[in-house]
Structure formats: C-alpha cells, structure tokens
Amino acid sequence: MAVLNPATGEEVGSVPFFRAEETRRAVEAAEKALPAWRGLLAKERGRLLRRWFDLIIENSDDLARILTAEQGKPHKEALAEVVSGAQFIEWFAEEARRTYGETLPPPAHDRRVVVIKQPIGVCAAITPWNFPNTIVTRKAAAALAAGCTMIVRPATETPFSALALAELAARAGIPEGVLNVITGHSKDMGLELTTNPTVRKLSFTGSTEVGRILMGQSASTIKKLALELGGNAPFIVFDDADLDQAVEGALASKFRNSGQACVGTNRFYVHDAVYDEFSARLAERVKSLVVGDGADPAVTMGPLIDTNAVEKVESHIADAVDKGARVIAGGKRHALGRSFFEPTVMVDVSPESRVSHEETFGPLASIFRFTDEEEVLKAANDTELGLAAYVYTRDIGRIWRMGEAIETGMVGFNVGLMANEAVPFGGIKESGIGREGSHYGLEDYLEVKYLCMGGI
Numbered sequence: 001m002a003v004l005n006p007a008t009g010e011e012v013g014s015v016p017f018f019r020a021e022e023t024r025r026a027v028e029a030a031e032k033a034l035p036a037w038r039g040l041l042a043k044e045r046g047r048l049l050r051r052w053f054d055l056i057i058e059n060s061d062d063l064a065r066i067l068t069a070e071q072g073k074p075h076k077e078a079l080a081e082v083v084s085g086a087q088f089i090e091w092f093a094e095e096a097r098r099t100y101g102e103t104l105p106p107p108a109h110d111r112r113v114v115v116i117k118q119p120i121g122v123c124a125a126i127t128p129w130n131f132p133n134t135i136v137t138r139k140a141a142a143a144l145a146a147g148c149t150m151i152v153r154p155a156t157e158t159p160f161s162a163l164a165l166a167e168l169a170a171r172a173g174i175p176e177g178v179l180n181v182i183t184g185h186s187k188d189m190g191l192e193l194t195t196n197p198t199v200r201k202l203s204f205t206g207s208t209e210v211g212r213i214l215m216g217q218s219a220s221t222i223k224k225l226a227l228e229l230g231g232n233a234p235f236i237v238f239d240d241a242d243l244d245q246a247v248e249g250a251l252a253s254k255f256r257n258s259g260q261a262c263v264g265t266n267r268f269y270v271h272d273a274v275y276d277e278f279s280a281r282l283a284e285r286v287k288s289l290v291v292g293d294g295a296d297p298a299v300t301m302g303p304l305i306d307t308n309a310v311e312k313v314e315s316h317i318a319d320a321v322d323k324g325a326r327v328i329a330g331g332k333r334h335a336l337g338r339s340f341f342e343p344t345v346m347v348d349v350s351p352e353s354r355v356s357h358e359e360t361f362g363p364l365a366s367i368f369r370f371t372d373e374e375e376v377l378k379a380a381n382d383t384e385l386g387l388a389a390y391v392y393t394r395d396i397g398r399i400w401r402m403g404e405a406i407e408t409g410m411v412g413f414n415v416g417l418m419a420n421e422a423v424p425f426g427g428i429k430e431s432g433i434g435r436e437g438s439h440y441g442l443e444d445y446l447e448v449k450y451l452c453m454g455g456i
C-alpha cells in the first residue's frame with residue numbers, strides 16, 4: 001500500500017496491505033508475549049519504557065521528518081508532536097510503579113479486604129492520521145506500563161510514524177510481541193480487533209462515526225473501550241478578555257496542523273464589545289502564516305491531508321456565506337494547488353450554518369457574535385460533542401461558572417493549547433469515553449480485583 005506525501009504527491013514508501021489473518025497473527029503474538037511482560041517488575045517495565053523514551057528523543061528529528069513527509073505538518077510542529085509523544089512514554093515509565101492497590105475496612109471481624117490492580121491483558125489501538133506519533137505513544141505507553149501488550153493499527157495515510165516508534169521500542173529492548181504494529185485493510189482489521197475474544201480492550205481515536213461502528217462491533221465480546229472522538233470546540237472571548245492573549249490562543253487552537261486537530265477550535269464566540277477588534281486582529285495575524293511544504297523550515301502551515309478535506313472546508317465556507325457570513329481573510333484553495341488551502345477567517349456567521357454543528361477539521365475560523373453569558377453558554381453546549389472548550393476572561397466568578405457549566409471534558413482558560421502527558425485528556429457526550437495521560441490514563445489499562453480473606 002503506497003503512502004503519499006500530501007505536499008508533493010510523491011510516494012514516501014509502501015507498507016504491507018494485511019487483512020484479518022495477519023491481524024489474528026498479531027493478536028496471537030501479543031497473547032504469547034503477555035505472561036512474561038506482565039510478569040516483569042513494574043520498575044523493570046519502567047526502565048525499558050525510559051530507554052524507549054531516550055531513543056525517541058535521540059532520533060526526534062528523523063521521526064519529525066517521517067511525520068511531515070506522510071502527514072504534511074510543518075517540521076517544527078512535527079518535532080513538537082514527537083517530543084510531546086515521547087513525554088507520554090517518560091510519564092508512564094515513572095507511573096508504572098504506582099499501580100497501587102489498597103486494603104479496605106473489613107465488613108466483619110473474621111474478614112479482611114484487599115484490592116489489587118492487574119493489567120487488562122491484550123489491548124488494541126486504532127489511531128488517526130492527524131497526530132500519528134503522539135496518539136500512538138499515549139496509548140501504547142500507558143498499556144505497556146500497566147503490563148498489557150498491544151496491537152496498533154495506524155491510519156492508512158500515516159503508518160510510518162507508528163512503524164518507526166515500534167522499531168525504536170525493539171531497539172530499547174522491549175520484547176517481541178509486546179508492541180505490534182499492523183498495516184492494511186482498516187475494516188477487516190477493525191472487525192478482527194473488535195471481535196477477537198483475546199483482545200480485552202480497544203482504544204480508538206478518530207471520528208465519532210467510526211467510533212460508533214467500533215463500539216458496536218466490540219459488544220459481542222464485551223470489550224473495555226477508550227474512545228477519543230470528534231470535537232466541536234467553542235472558543236469564547238468575553239469583553240474583559242486580554243485580546244493579545246486571545247488572538248494568539250486562537251491562532252494556536254485553530255490553525256495548528258492546518259486546523260486538523262480534534263481539540264482545535266471549531267466555533268469562535270466573541271462578545272459584541274470586542275467582536276470587530278478581535279476579528280480584525282485575528283485576520284491580520286492569520287495573513288502572516290506561511291503556507292507550503294512542511295519540510296521547508298520557513299513554512300508555518302502545511303497542506304490538508306487530502307482534497308476531500310479541502311472540499312469540506314469549501315462547503316462550510318459556501319454554506320456560511322449563503323447564510324450571510326463574510327470572508328475577511330483567505331477563503332479559497334491556495335495557489336500551490338493540491339490540498340493546500342488559504343488560512344481563512346469568516347465573520348457574521350449565522351448559528352444556522354453547518355459549521356456550528358459540523359467539525360470543519362480545516363484552517364477555517366468561523367466567528368459568531370454574542371451579548372451575554374447565558375446566551376453564549378447555551379450556544380456552546382448546543383452540540384452532541386463535548387471534547388474541549390476555550391474561554392478568555394479575567395473574571396474569576398465567570399471562570400468558575402463557565403468551567404462548571406460547559407459540557408466538555410476539558411476547558412482551557414486564557415490558553416489555546418492544553419494537552420500534555422500529565423492531564424486527563426478526553427471528552428464527554430459523543431466525543432468519547434475514558435481518559436489518556438495522567439494517572440487516569442494508567443487506570444484505564446488496569447482491572448480492579450477484590451480479594452476477600454475469610455476465617456481470620
């Protein structure tokens with residue numbers, strides 16, 4: 001299966017196109033490796049993960065170049081993703097030793113209660129193309145730290161980042177079968193991973209539509225699930241906001257990875273009192289982005305993953321303009337052609353527009369107006385998705401009211417980027433189940449077992 005560079009159309013390389021049989025073999029390899037891996041001391045697993053982290057950092061520039069070649073993001077962003085991904089491994093290398101159990105007050109004089117934590121077992125991961133390094137490591141590091149083994153099926157478009165990570169894991173001394181990367185037919189592999197009874201957990205990151213399919217397929221074997229799905233993040237700017245902070249936060253939250261980020265802003269809500277100034281300043285800032293091949297160090301925004309993604313952005317712009325919106329920056333395909341698109345800012349967007357309920361997943365900032373807190377909270381929550389939200393205000397009372405009332409798994413106040421290895425990353429409603437990163441991320445790969453000691 002050929003992998004193409006989205007910036008140039010050139011073939012980056014090719015990978016095997018496996019199907020269900022090879023997937024079964026990968027599951028068997030993970031099952032075979034499990035007893036020895038879970039039998040290691042936690043600190044022994046931690047040392048191997050730490051070595052993996054060290055090798056990734058040593059090879060971070062090459063990993064970033066692989067990432068840019070297959071996914072398109074600028075080298076600087078790719079390097080940041082590789083380092084961020086490695087930091088999940090560093091975190092779980094340390095966290096491995098903190099899979100604590102406990103004793104509970106006995107229910108009777110002749111009983112004692114002990115609670116232990118054990119690894120779930122063989123786990124599977126299916127990952128998307130937009131962050132092909134860090135979304136693999138945040139799953140694999142937690143799974144391996146807990147004593148699980150894992151099969152990873154990376155996105156069709158971006159397999160090499162995962163394959164390179166697996167190569168470095170092998171060089172770090174992580175035994176064969178502990179981390180397995182397979183490439184090939186997504187549906188066949190997904191069906192095998194969701195219905196094979198040896199696989200006890202599936203961790204999926206991708207669209208809500210596919211998450212729904214995989215959740216259904218997993219029911220036949222009652223698999224544990226971690227689902228990191230679609231987003232529709234609101235970015236709310238109140239009249240007391242620091243507009244310098246808000247514009248820089250907006251640029252990071254909206255235009256990182258050409259807007260192809262699940263936690264990226266999808267809807268801007270700006271108070272009437274600062275609407276014109278914020279919009280004009282964001283449009284001006286956006287015009288400074290340099291669009292091109294991410295391998296060029298001067299480039300700050302790469303191509304979209306493919307022309308289907310471009311067509312979705314165009315359809316959102318056309319729909320919004322039909323309903324009264326105005327484009328004040330960008331608005332069309334870039335002169336470079338292929339899947340390059342001009343970073344775009346639209347104002348006076350109607351709440352009836354598709355973009356208020358559909359994830360654009362592209363470099364389009366759609367700015368809605370609001371006048372009061374109640375109105376904007378209602379609008380922000382008017383979606384079946386609930387991953388991330390951003391609020392710019394300096395009013396402490398409002399921060400608490402919005403933080404508690406917004407229906408998302410994560411809320412950033414006066415920041416545009418908030419994901420890292422030490423925090424519980426994840427969504428609510430149809431944005432998913434479970435958390436990745438922090439000790440919550442390790443708990444997601446452990447089973448709780450109750451031991452009842454009688455006859456004391």
Ligand SMILES: NC(=O)c1ccc[n+]([C@@H]2O[C@H](COP(=O)([O-])OP(=O)(O)OC[C@H]3O[C@@H](n4cnc5c(N)ncnc54)[C@H](O)[C@@H]3O)[C@@H](O)[C@H]2O)c1
Pocket residue numbers: 126127128129130131135153154155156186187188189190191205206207208210211213227228229230231261262263359361387427431432
């Ligand atoms: N919540 C998060 O952390 C997060 C992170 C990144 C991306 N996403 C979401 O992912 C979407 C974009 O990524 P995408 O286009 O890769 O998503 P996608 O759902 O199309 O694909 C995700 C993965 O699933 C595979 N896949 C697709 N159909 C499948 C099937 N029927 N059975 C098994 N596997 C299948 C794909 O090959 C890919 O590996 C966006 O909606 C974005 O919001 C969410």
Ligand SMILES: O=C[C@H](O)CS(=O)(=O)O
Pocket residue numbers: 130131134135260261262263419
């Ligand atoms: O697409 C969403 C990813 O999870 C990006 S990150 O977690 O913000 O790095």
